[in-house]
Every structure is written in structure tokens, then in C-alpha cells.
Amino acid sequence: MVRVIKAPEVRYAELLDCAQRLFFVHGYDNTTVNDIIHEAGLSKGAFYHYFDSKSALLEALAVRMARDSMTELQPILDDPELDAISRLNALFAGSRRYNIEYAPQIRKTFEVIFRPENIVLFHRMDQAVTAVVTPALAKILRQGAEQGVFDVPDPIAFAEMLLQFRLSLATMMNDALQQAKAGNVDAAAEALAERMRLYGLAIDRVLKLPDGTIEVAEKGFAYALISEQ
Amino acid sequence: MVRVIKAPEVRYAELLDCAQRLFFVHGYDNTTVNDIIHEAGLSKGAFYHYFDSKSALLEALAVRMARDSMTELQPILDDPELDAISRLNALFAGSRRYNIEYAPQIRKTFEVIFRPENIVLFHRMDQAVTAVVTPALAKILRQGAEQGVFDVPDPIAFAEMLLQFRLSLATMMNDALQQAKAGNVDAAAEALAERMRLYGLAIDRVLKLPDGTIEVAEKGFAYALISEQ
Missing domain, CATH: 1.10.10.60 (Homeodomain-like)
Incomplete structure (x- = not known):
């Protein structure tokens, strides 16, 4: 051999x-x-x-996925033509494309990390993703503050707070996946989409933008994310 | 016997x-x-x-503490004279009084739950506290929306998001306690107070109130919370 x-x-x-x-x-x-x-x-x-363990490997997979997605989104982060609002919206749109592309893998990952016995894993993965995303988001917020389009006194603190915010989606996401499995895909997608809209509203407001400026999810995204086909 | x-x-x-x-x-x-x-x-x-275990008992202690603090704050929740902004500010003020009164116990609890090996305990305690506080906060948000002082399309979702927000303080709180232990009480208190101010700002904005309306912490609170004497 x-x-x-x-x-x-x-x-x-x-x-x-x-x-x-x-x-x-x-x-x-x-x-x-x-x-x-x-x-x-x-x-x-x-x-x-x-x-160290199988769960350490799963965590490493999540880090790689987060890094890959940031690499894929790098052109948006680097595009000199974009103002801060367009960049933030393009980032969400790019993140949605990535999520739809890898939807089956993402659903399988969620199925594992949302189990109560995996709460440690969930939070280790969240910390890993947050560490990758925070500097990129803070940079956009800084740019927006300099351009006078966002009202952001502390870009890093605001990036951390906005990312913390997204965890309130996790419970909804878990519920939606459970409901979808039970056959209530439409109702689950609608509830999840509504919560994503409210998340977008919260981002608008924290940045002092008019309601509806930042689009976290367009129509059909929640459905595509949780639906099995 | x-x-x-x-x-x-x-x-x-x-x-x-x-x-x-x-x-x-x-x-x-x-x-x-x-x-x-x-x-x-x-x-x-x-x-x-x-x-089931010593940690289950610690979690039960946290639930009791959260319930006790809500009972102590009940007169504020019930006061018919308060408008929604005053009620929310009175709730934060009451919560600060409670936190200062029990500061040594709260510091000791934080010391335990912030250790990496206790992350499960931390999140079980957080879920227990959130379950106690969410309905009370949602009620205030609903009142404010009805009075036309808050712009809150979904009181429960907004209550959940605002409470999720506060977890971004947890890391800061942990850092501040570590720094205070190392003797840098003033610097630690200042950093924590600044983050609490930003948390208040985020709440103002999410509710569409002028910056500085909701006072999460007054001067000296962070110091009193983390300082050992």
C-alpha cells in the first residue's frame, strides 16, 4: 500500500x-x-x-461555511460603487442566495443544532459565525456613518447588537422547520417571513433609516428555505 | 427525633x-x-x-429571583397613572434598584454562569428569565402602541427582540467583572456604562423614540454593580 x-x-x-x-x-x-x-x-x-470530537468537527464545518459565504460575498464588500445602504442590502441578498443554494445542508445543520442537547454546539457555532461576520458588518456601518446615511455612534457595538438580534430568529426558524415537517409549510413560511420583516424593521430603526429600507428577506425566501422540495 | x-x-x-x-x-x-x-x-x-442536579437548583434560584424581581416591580406595571414611556423607564429604574440591592449575589451568580463550561446553564437561566419578563414587556409595548407613543407593530415579537438584544450586554458584563477583579474597576465600569447607553439608544430607536428617552442605566450604576464594596 x-x-x-x-x-x-x-x-x-x-x-x-x-x-x-x-x-x-x-x-x-x-x-x-x-x-x-x-x-x-x-x-x-x-x-x-x-x-477533539465529532461536534468539534461540526463546529469547524460551520466556520468553513461562514468563511466560504463571506468569501462569496467579498465582491459586494469591496465594490467601490455601492453606498452603505446598497451594500447592506446586497449583503442580505447575497446571503439569501447562498442560503437557498445550500438550503438542504442548512436545514440538516439546523436540525442538529436546534436539539436541546446540542445547545452548547449551537452557541459555539453562533460565536464562530459572529466572529466572522462582525468585522465585515462593522465596516459597512462605519462607511454608512461616514457617508451620513446611518446614525451609528459605535460601529462595532452596533454590529454586535444587530447580530445578537438575529438570534431571536433562531427560535422562529426552529418552530418553522418543525411545522414544515408536520406539513404546515405555508403557515410556517408566513410566520417566519413576518419575523424576518420585523428583523429588517428593527435594523432600519436602529440605523435611523425609514422603515422598509433594509430588506432582510424578499417574498418567497422563507418558503424556499424551509420547504423540502 | x-x-x-x-x-x-x-x-x-x-x-x-x-x-x-x-x-x-x-x-x-x-x-x-x-x-x-x-x-x-x-x-x-x-x-x-x-x-435533578445542583445546576438545576441554581436555575431554579434564577427563576425565583426573576419572579421576585417582577413581583417587586408589579406596582410599576399596575400603576394607572403612568404612560408607557414612564412605565418603561420606571421598570428599568426599579430593575436597577433590585440589581444594586442584590449586587453581591448577582455578581456571584454571574461568576458561575459566565464560565465556558456553564454555557448550558447560562442559556437555561436566560430562557427562564425571558419567559418571566417577555409578557410584562409586551404589555407595556402594547399600551404604548395604543397610546400612540411607541411605533410597535407586534408587541410580543418586539419584546422578544429587545430582550434578545440585552444578551449583547452579557459579554460586556463578563469582561467588566474580570477587569474589575484585576483592579481596573473604573475603566470596566465606564465601558459597561457606555454599552448600556448604546443599549438604551437601540431601544429608543426600535420604538421610534428620540435618542435618550429610555434610560437603561444612570451614572454610577455600572460602577455600583461591578465594584466589590
Whole structure:
């Protein structure tokens, strides 16, 4: 047997890829560390060199997803033509495209992290995502404050508060997924969409913009996110 | 030995009292379930009849504290003379008085729940407090909307969002307590007070009130909360 020598970051990425594939086919609970190392062709020792546990790996997957989505959104962050309001709206629109594209994976991730026994994982993943998103959001808020379109005395504090805000969507998202599974997709999508509208309203107001300026979700987004087809 | 028969709710309250006393004298970590049952004169079986664990007891203490503080604030909630803005400001003022009165206990509770290994406990306590406070806050928001002083399309959703907001203070509070312990009380109090001011600003804006209408903290509150004397 020829032993292939790979760089640690390649092995790390491959482990994440294998695990992601298995989680999405068999579910997180039905996938063991043994399944992952078998699929990746690695020893248990190698796995534990990279990750303390299966949940640490899931957290790393979330970080990678957050980083990937920020990379995909980078052109919006860098576009010199956009004013701060357009940039923020473009960021939400880009984030929605990303969410729709990966909707099945996102739903499967939510199914795992919303379980009561996974509350630690949920908050570790949230902290990881927040760490990736806060500086980007703070930069947009700073730009808007400089342009005089946002009233933001402290961009970092406001970015943290607005991101904290979004967690009030998590409970709604969980309820919507449960309801959708029970067959009430339309009612669940409507309730979730309404809460996203209120979240947008709260952002408008905190930034002292007219109601309806920031569009967190357009019509049909909540439905596309929670619906299985 | 005479066995005293007590009603379950009396025993429950006594267990909480004993545990609270021991936690505040010796600290949560240094108090065992054995210490608590010894102090309360109960068997281990009796303890586990009421609580699954020591952390379940701490959570029950937090619920009791939240309920007690709401009971203490009930006259403000019921006062027919107050308009919605005055009621909300009176609620924050009352909550500050309560926090200052119990500052040593609150600091000790925070010391426990802010530890990384206690993140589950932190969120269970937060959910318990949120469940107690949300209906009261929603009622004030509804009153304000009816009086035309708040612009609140959905009182319950807005109450949930505003309470979610306050969690962005938790990290600051933790940092401030750590800094205060390291001797930087003034700097820590100033940073915490500034974040509380921004939290008040966010509330003003979400309710469409002029900046500075809702006073989350007056001068000196953050200092009194974190300072040991």
C-alpha cells in the first residue's frame, strides 16, 4: 500500500468534506467517527489530531461555511460603487442566495443544532459565525456613518447588537422547520417571513433609516428555505 | 427525633434558601449536594425529588429571583397613572434598584454562569428569565402602541427582540467583572456604562423614540454593580 503524504491543511479539508458528505446522507447522529475515518482513509489518531470530537468537527464545518459565504460575498464588500445602504442590502441578498443554494445542508445543520442537547454546539457555532461576520458588518456601518446615511455612534457595538438580534430568529426558524415537517409549510413560511420583516424593521430603526429600507428577506425566501422540495 | 412534616412547596423554598446561603458563603463550586442536604436537614432522596442536579437548583434560584424581581416591580406595571414611556423607564429604574440591592449575589451568580463550561446553564437561566419578563414587556409595548407613543407593530415579537438584544450586554458584563477583579474597576465600569447607553439608544430607536428617552442605566450604576464594596 502506497502511503500518500498530504499537507495537514489538505487532510483537514478532506476530513471536513468526508464528514459533510456523510452527515448529509446519513445524518449527524447516524455518522460515527469511525465512519468518517473509514471514508477519509485515515486512522483514529489522525482524526483526533485535528478534532477533539465529532461536534468539534461540526463546529469547524460551520466556520468553513461562514468563511466560504463571506468569501462569496467579498465582491459586494469591496465594490467601490455601492453606498452603505446598497451594500447592506446586497449583503442580505447575497446571503439569501447562498442560503437557498445550500438550503438542504442548512436545514440538516439546523436540525442538529436546534436539539436541546446540542445547545452548547449551537452557541459555539453562533460565536464562530459572529466572529466572522462582525468585522465585515462593522465596516459597512462605519462607511454608512461616514457617508451620513446611518446614525451609528459605535460601529462595532452596533454590529454586535444587530447580530445578537438575529438570534431571536433562531427560535422562529426552529418552530418553522418543525411545522414544515408536520406539513404546515405555508403557515410556517408566513410566520417566519413576518419575523424576518420585523428583523429588517428593527435594523432600519436602529440605523435611523425609514422603515422598509433594509430588506432582510424578499417574498418567497422563507418558503424556499424551509420547504423540502 | 421528631420528624417535621412540611408541605412540598415549603421544603422546596427551604432547599433554595439553604443552597443560596451556602453558594454565597462558599461559592457554587465549593458547595456539594451533601452540604445542601446537611444544611437543610434532608435526605439525598428528598433533594433529588426536587432537583435533578445542583445546576438545576441554581436555575431554579434564577427563576425565583426573576419572579421576585417582577413581583417587586408589579406596582410599576399596575400603576394607572403612568404612560408607557414612564412605565418603561420606571421598570428599568426599579430593575436597577433590585440589581444594586442584590449586587453581591448577582455578581456571584454571574461568576458561575459566565464560565465556558456553564454555557448550558447560562442559556437555561436566560430562557427562564425571558419567559418571566417577555409578557410584562409586551404589555407595556402594547399600551404604548395604543397610546400612540411607541411605533410597535407586534408587541410580543418586539419584546422578544429587545430582550434578545440585552444578551449583547452579557459579554460586556463578563469582561467588566474580570477587569474589575484585576483592579481596573473604573475603566470596566465606564465601558459597561457606555454599552448600556448604546443599549438604551437601540431601544429608543426600535420604538421610534428620540435618542435618550429610555434610560437603561444612570451614572454610577455600572460602577455600583461591578465594584466589590
